[in-house]
Amino acid sequence: MPAATGAQPAPLSMSVTVPGDAGQQLAALQVAPRGSMDGYDRKKFPHWDDHGSSCNTREVVLKRDGKNVVTGPDCAPVSGTWPSPYDGETWTKATDVDVDHMVPLAAAWVSGAKSWTTEKRRQFANDLTRPQLLAVTDNVNQEKSDRSPDQWKPPLVSYRCTYATAWTAVKHFYGLSVTAAEKTALGDMLKRCRR
Numbered sequence: 001m002p003a004a005t006g007a008q009p010a011p012l013s014m015s016v017t018v019p020g021d022a023g024q025q026l027a028a029l030q031v032a033p034r035g036s037m038d039g040y041d042r043k044k045f046p047h048w049d050d051h052g053s054s055c056n057t058r059e060v061v062l063k064r065d066g067k068n069v070v071t072g073p074d075c076a077p078v079s080g081t082w083p084s085p086y087d088g089e090t091w092t093k094a095t096d097v098d099v100d101h102m103v104p105l106a107a108a109w110v111s112g113a114k115s116w117t118t119e120k121r122r123q124f125a126n127d128l129t130r131p132q133l134l135a136v137t138d139n140v141n142q143e144k145s146d147r148s149p150d151q152w153k154p155p156l157v158s159y160r161c162t163y164a165t166a167w168t169a170v171k172h173f174y175g176l177s178v179t180a181a182e183k184t185a186l187g188d189m190l191k192r193c194r195r
Contacts, residue, residue: 022165022190025172032177035110044118045105047125057126057133061099064128065135084137085162086144086154091137098141101125102132102163103170106146111176130173131166148178150185157192164189 048056055063055075062077063069069080077094084090084097091097105113105125113121127133144152154163164186171178178186 022168022193026168026178026183026186026190029168029171029183030175030177031180031183032111034179035112035114037106037110039114040106040109042105045108045113045121045125046118047105047122049122049126057128058099060128061133062094062097062135066094082135084140085134085159086136086140086156088156088159089137096138097135098138099133100136100141100144102134102166103174103176104144104146107148108174108176111171111178112174113176124174127170130170132170148182148185149189150179150181153185153189160189161193165193 048058050056051060053075054073059071059075059077062082063071066077066080066082069077072078080094082091082094082097108124113124124132140155149164149167153160168186
């Protein structure tokens with residue numbers, strides 16, 4: 001159960017940057033049909049890299065996105081609170097949150113990552129610099145799954161500007177394409193940023 005329900009979404013961590021203007025980045029994205037899932041396997045995106053001190057990428061995100069996080073000797077969180085930007089809920093157990101890939105691995109595969117090297121896919125799956133990884137309510141993340149913005153949007157409407165900005169920034173940085181429907185959905189959500 002969530003600790004509390006907040007009306008405001010959790011902001012992206014200050015350590016995560018969303019460079020440039022999202023509208024310009026969206027305009028620059030190549031529009032292309034969705035590619036094939038042939039050959040896709042999550043293992044082709046090695047994730048949760050070791051960061052030393054028994055910490056992996058997932059645990060780094062849980063510490064970064066949580067509040068008052070206390071970890072055990074294995075770096076696993078033992079206490080803290082985690083606000084979920086997708087639905088505005090706040091959780092007190094790390095097991096109630098997932099670390100979401102903003103642009104899911106399968107969505108990256110069908111928009112250009114299929115042709116990448118394993119090392120580039122590793123960078124994408126563990127990227128702590130761009131707004132690619134964030135702690136969110138586990139069942140909301142499962143509902144999102146591999147869906148693109150034309151198929152799924154955060155339930156918390158006030159977060160949709162940030163969501164579209166982050167999705168666009170990640171796709172722009174990695175040179176991934178968008179479908180026409182995806183671009184339209186992103187553009188519609190970015191309009192919320194000007195309200």
